[in-house]
Amino acid sequence: MPDGAATPPDPSALIAAVAARYAGASRFTRGYVGSKLRRDPSTAAILALAGRAGGLGHVADLGCGRGQLALALLLSGAASRVTGLDYEGAKVAEARAAGAGLAADFARADLTAAEVPDCDTVLMVDVLYQLPEAAQAPLLACIAGAARRRAVLRLFDPERGWRSRFGMAMEHAGRAIRGDGAAVRPMRVAEVAAPLEAAGFRCTVSPCWAGTPLPNVLLVAERGA
Template sequence: MPDGASPPLSEKRLIEAVAARYAGASRFTRGYVGSKLRRDPSTAALLALAQREGGLGQVADLGCGRGQLALALLLSGAASGVVGLDYEEAKVAEARAAGAGLAARFIRADLTAARVPDCDTALMVDVLYQLPEAAQAPLLDRVAAAARRRVVLRLFDPGRGWRSTLGMAMERAGRAIRRDGAAVRPMPVAEVSARLAGAGFTSEVTPCWAGTPLPNVLLVAERAA
């Protein structure tokens, strides 16, 4: 480490630093942000990926929610800047407030039609399967066109046996409680990989469900040199 350089934050200190930026948010949001970053295995997976790759550069976080993952990437040095898009205005407002003073922009957008910002890394965590089936492939095409270096997706894998069966049951129950009439039709992971391959990316898929019974996988697609 060069003389005078600050050591990287530990994951615990990083989560504390991100959570502190939501001090003015609702009690629910304050609890949610820290819990989500601690418990969701995508946090550690993305920080590890950034360390291996020497950073993710400019990141487009699609379906960013309250922005806590985008801010964790920024505060850890894993991203040089982020643009977050989400449909829910209340969450976008909380993300904007938390990201004040950082190289972060948060925009309300409908991902079924929105332009994907040009970026080094396009990121979608638990987003694709939430969209109507007809919107999934067109969004992937827009993501592939916008990402200069890589696409990183946390996907619901419908081909993981009992995990997928349980995950589908949980998702349907949740939608029934929320009275969300949308059908749950996640795109097969092989189909996602093939679509990205057609755009010049090579994909690697690894489990991303540590500590949970869900069928979540991390797909990292790198653009060919």
């Protein structure tokens, strides 16, 4: 399905095709890739968005991890090209190996300092709130300048009542287990939207937590006609 087509891909076949590209990766990664694409509601939400939009064009995936979502967009025809950036070199190496032969470029980058590449769509899933508080607003400004058509951000919404309290408890527990002392300071969704709207984007926000107790929402910022 070329970029621009609206026919939705078969989810099971697509996930199998993506997972097959990680055949040479570790056992953990092979299991993780398929599970993440199947279970994370952002997969279906972003693929559906791409179908409605007629494709996302060149996608810059910030915090791409192992690259499975970027490759799903490519293999489904929802993206014409992907550029993935992530801080963890081992994950970037796995993404590169899996993306061999496709219109995919993955590189190690520190999102608190890296330049966001010019693209049609900036994609950032579960990344912004994990960055230092002082780095979040500058990155949003870079995204607003780099995205020609849209930005798609899955955010931790700190104003979702019990969901936010549960999500924060999970984040603190995870950091305690990993020995990660980084603070968790998610921006209010309105604060995330403000610089994008000031740059000429129209923002819509919808729940993206299907079947989970988490406070995740999908913010889609699109350029005005």
